[in-house]
Amino acid sequence: MKLLLFVVKKLARLAVLLIALSMAAFALVSLSPIDPVNAYIGADMLRVSPEQRAQIAERWGLNDPPVQRYLRWMGQALQGDLGTSSIYRQPVITVIGQRFTASLALMSAAWVLSGVLGFTLGVLAGGNEGSPLDRVVRWFAYTLAATPTFWLALLLLIVFSVTLRWTPICCAAPPGVLPEEATLLQRIHHLMLPAATLSIIGVANIALHTRQKLIAALHSDYALFATAQGEKRWGLIWQHGLRNIALPAITLQFASLSELFGGSVLAEQVFTYPGLGQATVQAGLRGDVPLLMGIVLFSAIFVFTGNALADLIYHVIDPRIRLGGGA
């Protein structure tokens, strides 16, 4: 019952968010200086007569006032039709589906990697507070936190793809091979560097957070009492530390999906990885309004789901919330 209420509340929130967001996005797109017809025609510019342009504009309904266009888009969206992407010439849903599958591999690899690595580093640093290891981890994390994603991506590209030639320089598959036809090994090979870039950025946040939470846990009254009971440092961390820091860490990791998504846009751009992030940039540059709107909605749902999951996990796992404040 509580769960149902939780879901209903979240869905209502999401609906409001999506409506507001779509309006804002639509307003921005209609103010954009890019002429979608020109962007669509591209190099064929000279071979298209003004009459034909007018026809295209008419077909796309570009002559109508923005409010009317928005309402039309909204009406179709409510029926599940997000329109057709002008650059990929496919339904927006199909494009997002394909692109997201590629991004999902990238993002989940980075997500898991940054979570595991960040948590481990945080525990090692926090468990050895003030030690050289702690200082190295902190220095590493602060440096990473201050590093722009695209710069790191370029650096990795230069080191591992150009100089060492360990990893491919771009794309999701070897040249001449369609991404769908690449073998698992080829896919992983192409995924490695973008995933590493994305995860390294995420590591800093989770490591620093975990370190701080662990230090707080080790200075708590329950840690003092456990020490009085004969618990040693790592017993303390294993028995009480991890139990008390895992939940905030998992929550943080779910709540960081927005940064992950943002990071993937940049990383995919640098590595020419054909994911949703790259499609976002293309849609923006070439005035693909339906696709852009679709991606805006989709990414909002994606991030919102992450945050909702973070909330839900707290409710399901933390006994103090799950069993109610009985004390």
Added chain:
Amino acid sequence: MLAVRNLSISFRMYSAGLRQHEITPITGLDLEVRAGELVGIVGASGSGKSLLAHAILGILPANARTAGEIYFKETLLTPDRQKRLRGKEIALIPQSVGFLDPLMRVGQQVRRAAYLSGANGSAEAAQRQVFRRYGLRDEDAERYPFQVSGGMARRVLVSTAAVGQAALIIADEPTPGLHPAVVAETLGHLRQLADEGRAVLLITHDIGAALTVADRIAVFYAGTTVEVAPAADFQAGGQALRHPYTQALWRALPQNQFVPIAGSQPPPDQLPAGCLFAPRCPHVSAACRAARPELRLIRGGWVRCIHVEG
């Protein structure tokens, strides 16, 4: 079992302007507890009672410095030995469930204490047994700390210490603001532990409560023991007691004259040079202010006052 000799604890603190200064919450403290005996340590808050518990267990904060000696079973308690003995030979009963891991079921915490105590046999059996001893049901083991309250919390906390074979049990303020029935029950449990042959140290600000179960009472003032007297002396009345502070404490009890003591305890960074009680003592003389009085054995009790006659 336990002997504390001339123990001092000081902390280096940094005040405004990064000037380093030292505070000494415990100075020249002496105490003795024998097997089978329950000694109550009473003193106002800020008299350094909890620090004594932490010093015995070796869990003082890193910036604390200690001087003097603590002997456990006639052997000096070094930091190394403390590490080996705590949880096994020396157990702590904390103030509240705030000292339990909020995310671990209480039964599991008692089992962990059993495991750490080094007892043979299964920790689970030990936990069930100790729960039964204190009238807790098996289902209670499944509760989280936030789900236990009042009396049950006391029993769980006592269980964590009683589940092992500790020869010395230190109860640090175990009855803070509790219902009188719960206080009586908890004190009864501590008395039982002493009657089993363990040494029990009951640290409390509630002298009335301590008197109901203690064999001897050690009175703390400004971080030192001013008097260690048999509990019977308190029953006998103010005249049987030795130190002016103890007598004042006795008069402050509700069942006696209920007169509060004038003045307040000196803060640990402004201790007087001579007797620590001198600023509030009705019998103070120039000699009192000259030097710290030594502990003297008078009429079967220890007292730190130069003007008490045998």
